[in-house]
Amino acid sequence: MLLDAQDVKVHFPIKRGVVFDRTVGYVYAVDGMSLQINRGETYGLVGESGCGKSTFGRALLRLEEPTAGAVTFDGTDLSSLKGETLRKQRRNMQMVFQDPLSSLDPRQTVEALLLEGMRAHGLTKDKAAAHARLRELLAAVGLPEAALKKYPHEFSGGQRQRIGIARALSVDPQLIVADEPVSALDVSVQAQVINLLEDVQEQFGLTYLVIAHDLAVVRHISDRVGVMYLGALVEEADADDLYAIPLHPYTRALMSAVPIPDPQVEDRRERIILAGDLPSPAAPPSGCRFHTRCPWRQDTRCDTDRPELREVRIEGVPASHRVACHFAEQIASGELQPHSVAPTAVDPDADQPRPDVIEDGAPGADPYPDARPPGV
Numbered sequence: 001m002l003l004d005a006q007d008v009k010v011h012f013p014i015k016r017g018v019v020f021d022r023t024v025g026y027v028y029a030v031d032g033m034s035l036q037i038n039r040g041e042t043y044g045l046v047g048e049s050g051c052g053k054s055t056f057g058r059a060l061l062r063l064e065e066p067t068a069g070a071v072t073f074d075g076t077d078l079s080s081l082k083g084e085t086l087r088k089q090r091r092n093m094q095m096v097f098q099d100p101l102s103s104l105d106p107r108q109t110v111e112a113l114l115l116e117g118m119r120a121h122g123l124t125k126d127k128a129a130a131h132a133r134l135r136e137l138l139a140a141v142g143l144p145e146a147a148l149k150k151y152p153h154e155f156s157g158g159q160r161q162r163i164g165i166a167r168a169l170s171v172d173p174q175l176i177v178a179d180e181p182v183s184a185l186d187v188s189v190q191a192q193v194i195n196l197l198e199d200v201q202e203q204f205g206l207t208y209l210v211i212a213h214d215l216a217v218v219r220h221i222s223d224r225v226g227v228m229y230l231g232a233l234v235e236e237a238d239a240d241d242l243y244a245i246p247l248h249p250y251t252r253a254l255m256s257a258v259p260i261p262d263p264q265v266e267d268r269r270e271r272i273i274l275a276g277d278l279p280s281p282a283a284p285p286s287g288c289r290f291h292t293r294c295p296w297r298q299d300t301r302c303d304t305d306r307p308e309l310r311e312v313r314i315e316g317v318p319a320s321h322r323v324a325c326h327f328a329e330q331i332a333s334g335e336l337q338p339h340s341v342a343p344t345a346v347d348p349d350a351d352q353p354r355p356d357v358i359e360d361g362a363p364g365a366d367p368y369p370d371a372r373p374p375g376v
């Protein structure tokens with residue numbers, strides 16, 4: 001295992017008052033995230049905007065100071081590191097950002113941008129080796145050598161993301177946290193950048209945490225996927241298992257919002273519309289964080305007991321597939337039915353409610369408005 005995060009929390013204080021600067025509450029952006037990433041693996045982390053994905057990614061790199069929890073990287077407890085040792089450790093963990101234009105200094109040439117990180121880690125002392133490295137990086141990300149003398153604004157969005165990736169690679173890291181690496185790019189360019197991430201992973205032996213709100217992007221690139229809701233994981237599985245048998249009601253809702261480009265499959269598939277908006281992370285619901293929007297919620301414990309991420313006893317579901325739902329087994333077997341579903345099957349072509357549409361949701365409340373069909 002390369003990275004082990006245990007019960008990581010990042011709570012941002014909410015301050016009021018000019019003079020007293022009182023803390024009147026907290027934004028529970030990350031609230032008990034535990035996950036492990038194996039060497040050479042790609043872990044995809046998905047969830048809707050505001051669920052805490054970026055904050056968690058930043059906390060792993062100590063770009064955000066965790067309020068609680070532990071992060072161990074390659075056997076080293078990162079919380080024990082300070083100053084120079086932390087700075088040295090950062091070389092092993094790099095970040096690729098969503099918007100390459102805002103993460104690249106517009107006044108620096110590509111050469112200067114790439115050398116900056118290398119210099120900070122003492123990798124430019126041998127000038128010939130440093131320049132050989134620059135050429136290697138450009139070749140790896142598919143840019144010509146002439147790119148070195150140019151500025152970020154002279155490139156297209158996709159090319160800029162290539163520079164962002166080259167920059168992350170420049171210090172020879174082990175782990176890259178890619179935070180929405182393609183969501184600012186045109187759909188036509190997204191696949192190229194995803195393919196590039198896969199190519200350089202193989203070439204440089206990298207481990208990835210890929211953060212995205214888009215299930216399709218994560219599916220394509222990930223070995224395992226974790227689904228996050230209001231600061232914590234609700235489900236985690238090998239990518240194929242998660243997409244084949246989504247167990248958590250939230251994951252099922254996310255999946256059901258991704259259009260499938262096959263009208264027959266599209267007609268038969270489950271469609272779940274979630275009630276309401278994502279609750280504020282400053283006032284998360286009690287018990288299961290998802291109970292306020294869950295079509296399967298039960299009065300017995302959903303609003304009081306916070307479910308652990310746990311293995312389930314469901315035929316065909318491996319132990320690696322874990323879910324934080326008290327009633328996962330009963331939901332999967334059909335023993336529990338979602339609320340407000342029309343009782344009988346209807347002709348999908350007829351002008352009446354579909355049996356698999358949950359009607360108590362806000363009309364048009366698409367939890368995944370930007371989702372695209374799989375196959376990126």
Ligand SMILES: Nc1ncnc2c1ncn2[C@@H]1O[C@H](COP(=O)(O)OP(=O)(O)OP(=O)(O)O)[C@@H](O)[C@H]1O
Nearest residue numbers: 012027029047048049050051052053054055056281
């Ligand atoms: N520095 C901060 N101070 C206070 N609140 C913050 C801070 N950074 C993030 N938050 C809040 O924490 C919550 C989680 O934010 P975060 O950016 O991690 O979510 P996300 O899932 O990555 O969403 P997005 O994809 O929109 O960035 C949000 O409610 C956000 O407003």
